[in-house]
Amino acid sequence: MPSRPLTVLWRAMSGVRSVFALAFACVILAALASLVDPLVIRFTLDSVLAGKAPELPAPFDSMLASLGGTSYLARNLWLCGLALLGASLVNALFSFLRGNLSAVAAERTAKNLRDRLAAHLDALPASYFGQASAGDLVQRATSDMDTVRRFLATQVEEVGRAVALLSLTVVMMAGIDGPMTLVSVPVIPAVFAFSYLFFRKIQKAFTISDEAEAALTQVLEENLHGIRVVRAFAREDFEIDRFDARNRRFTGETRKLIVLFGWYWGISVLLCAAQEAATIGFGASRVAAGLLSAGTYLAFIAYVGRVLWPVRQLGRTLTEVGKAMVSLGRITQVLNAPDEFSRDRVRLINTGARAGREPRGRIEIDRLCVEYEPGKRVLADVSFTVEPGETVAILGRTGSGKSTLAATLVRLVEPSSGSIRLDGVDIALIDRRELRELVGIVLQEPYLFSRSLRENVELGTGPLGEGELERASQLSGLSPVVASFEAGWATAVGEEGVTLSGGQRQRLALARTLAKRPRVLVLDDTLSALDTETDAAVRRALGGETTAAARAAGTAPTTIIVAHRITTLMGADRIIVLEEGRVADIGTHAELLSRPGLYSRVWEIQGAGGFAPAPA
Numbered sequence: 001m002p003s004r005p006l007t008v009l010w011r012a013m014s015g016v017r018s019v020f021a022l023a024f025a026c027v028i029l030a031a032l033a034s035l036v037d038p039l040v041i042r043f044t045l046d047s048v049l050a051g052k053a054p055e056l057p058a059p060f061d062s063m064l065a066s067l068g069g070t071s072y073l074a075r076n077l078w079l080c081g082l083a084l085l086g087a088s089l090v091n092a093l094f095s096f097l098r099g100n101l102s103a104v105a106a107e108r109t110a111k112n113l114r115d116r117l118a119a120h121l122d123a124l125p126a127s128y129f130g131q132a133s134a135g136d137l138v139q140r141a142t143s144d145m146d147t148v149r150r151f152l153a154t155q156v157e158e159v160g161r162a163v164a165l166l167s168l169t170v171v172m173m174a175g176i177d178g179p180m181t182l183v184s185v186p187v188i189p190a191v192f193a194f195s196y197l198f199f200r201k202i203q204k205a206f207t208i209s210d211e212a213e214a215a216l217t218q219v220l221e222e223n224l225h226g227i228r229v230v231r232a233f234a235r236e237d238f239e240i241d242r243f244d245a246r247n248r249r250f251t252g253e254t255r256k257l258i259v260l261f262g263w264y265w266g267i268s269v270l271l272c273a274a275q276e277a278a279t280i281g282f283g284a285s286r287v288a289a290g291l292l293s294a295g296t297y298l299a300f301i302a303y304v305g306r307v308l309w310p311v312r313q314l315g316r317t318l319t320e321v322g323k324a325m326v327s328l329g330r331i332t333q334v335l336n337a338p339d340e341f342s343r344d345r346v347r348l349i350n351t352g353a354r355a356g357r358e359p360r361g362r363i364e365i366d367r368l369c370v371e372y373e374p375g376k377r378v379l380a381d382v383s384f385t386v387e388p389g390e391t392v393a394i395l396g397r398t399g400s401g402k403s404t405l406a407a408t409l410v411r412l413v414e415p416s417s418g419s420i421r422l423d424g425v426d427i428a429l430i431d432r433r434e435l436r437e438l439v440g441i442v443l444q445e446p447y448l449f450s451r452s453l454r455e456n457v458e459l460g461t462g463p464l465g466e467g468e469l470e471r472a473s474q475l476s477g478l479s480p481v482v483a484s485f486e487a488g489w490a491t492a493v494g495e496e497g498v499t500l501s502g503g504q505r506q507r508l509a510l511a512r513t514l515a516k517r518p519r520v521l522v523l524d525d526t527l528s529a530l531d532t533e534t535d536a537a538v539r540r541a542l543g544g545e546t547t548a549a550a551r552a553a554g555t556a557p558t559t560i561i562v563a564h565r566i567t568t569l570m571g572a573d574r575i576i577v578l579e580e581g582r583v584a585d586i587g588t589h590a591e592l593l594s595r596p597g598l599y600s601r602v603w604e605i606q607g608a609g610g611f612a613p614a615p616a
């Protein structure tokens with residue numbers, strides 16, 4: 001079931017909820033302290049200076065009596081100043097504590113949320129990233145996350161403060177003078193209603209501006225990734241224009257937000273000023289009529305200021321709440337996307353499908369169909385079997401579904417119907433992590449990380465012994481590459497492997513997969529960037545592990561290899577020809593040559609260069 005944004009936030013607050021509660025307590029104490037000084041002013045004016053009988057609660061009354069009554073205070077007026085100072089100090093102390101506590105709690109909550117998002121992004125199925133844009137995801141993980149963090153650090157407390165100040169002050173005013181209170185508050189609900197309308201508007205505007213920012217990040221991200229293409233095609237001007245257009249859109253949307261703010265501030269300042277004028281005017285007439293003391297009048301003016309301040313602040317606070325809700329919603333959307341493991345867990349618990357079985361590496365593909373879009377079959381009724389240790393090659397035109405077939409073997413893509421069985425168990429019932437231990441794939445476009453050569457090879461295995469490292473690099477033909485670099489294994493690879501040649505990248509990717517010693521090896525066009533000679537050497541080395549002896553010992557991996565080169569194809573035990581997602585033909589090199597079809601045509605075209613006798 002999808003989580004709601006506030007549930008997500010509540011969960012992220014685990015461990016610091018008590019800190020938030022403490023911060024709230026400080027908010028209320030600070031608000032209480034801030035209510036004291038108008039009372040001190042009123043007391044000083046009315047009781048100490050004008051000599052009216054003070055109306056103090058019992059404990060204060062006896063305290064005053066022990067000091068020597070109001071006449072003592074009249075002689076030592078500095079004591080009243082001291083009381084004001086004391087109230088301000090208490091206010092300052094609790095405000096300071098509240099700021100610190102909520103900052104600590106907010107940082108922790110944001111950290112929890114960030115960790116959760118990062119872990120979730122890592123667990124999302126590959127298909128998710130086909131639809132989502134990286135720029136947008138980066139935006140959610142950084143800018144949106146920061147909006148939520150800032151909201152937690154400042155605005156949550158601000159909401160508490162506004163509510164506490166407002167309700168406490170109104171109660172206090174009502175306790176001092178009823179008619180004055182009635183005149184001093186009518187604007188409050190009006191500003192509330194107005195703020196709410198504004199809140200709705202700002203939320204919409206912010207969603208738009210946030211999405212505009214995401215689009216901007218997207219262009220920047222694409223440009224940095226594709227910088228070589230941009231340069232090679234002299235597309236700088238075009239890309240700058242594209243960035244400029246999106247930047248202008250973002251600026252425009254932000255300006256709309258600012259204009260909205262301008263309106264809000266203007267109108268709410270006007271409303272608040274009207275409220276203050278009403279209080280001052282009505283109070284003055286009551287003082288003139290002798291119905292109100294000067295001290296109470298001054299206290300009311302101070303209180304009205306104090307009530308109106310959070311009311312005026314409300315717009316800003318609501319804006320921040322609005323923004324934070326939008327950001328939190330965007331983060332929650334990602335968190336609600338089902339990760340690829342959660343569905344598995346439910347199914348795996350009941351099966352324990354592979355438990356205790358020794359992997360052999362037999363692959364049976366049974367009427368496999370794959371659709372990326374409903375109704376459009378990229379693979380249709382593909383069936384074939386690969387025995388343990390066998391090598392099967394796949395040939396097909398571009399777009400015929402070879403990479404899709406390879407990806408389904410490690411469940412990067414899920415079939416729409418049909419099944420793939422590994423040693424008799426449907427791979428849909430095998431835990432993905434376990435499956436990916438058993439089946440190693442070298443992707444058509446392998447991604448290399450900007451780490452050392454060694455770390456790239458150890459990506460799927462963790463630290464390797466020298467022997468294992470040597471084996472993997474021998475088999476993949478990486479050894480001469482490592483030897484050619486001064487720093488050897490420690491050589492740093494540039495981002496996405498830019499500092500390596502295409503062939504070096506392929507060997508590194510192959511070594512990385514071989515290091516895992518998978519039972520089933522899937523090579524998606526992996527040897528294409530190698531020259532024919534190196535390709536042959538690598539295949540010989542791989543073949544060495546696939547000899548009959550190795551097969552008998554059960555060490556040779558079952559190999560499925562996508563290739564275009566006839567020399568790579570002809571060495572396989574069987575060749576499968578894919579056409580438009582269907583198996584057009586299966587057979588050995590000799591069998592396929594004896595029939596017309598794609599394989600014979602490829603043989604004619606490529607074979608004429610080296611294998612077929614030169615025309616007389």
Ligand code: ATP
Pocket residue numbers: 130372373378396397398399400401402403404405444
């Ligand atoms: P090539 O020889 O060029 O590598 P291929 O045989 O590996 O081609 P696939 O990558 O399997 O081809 O693609 C088969 C079809 O599926 C293509 O028509 C492609 O447009 C489509 N396709 C591949 N990946 C996706 C995807 N993630 N979403 C939608 N369609 C896709």
Ligand code: MG
Pocket residue numbers: 402403404444524525
């Ligand atoms: Mg492909």
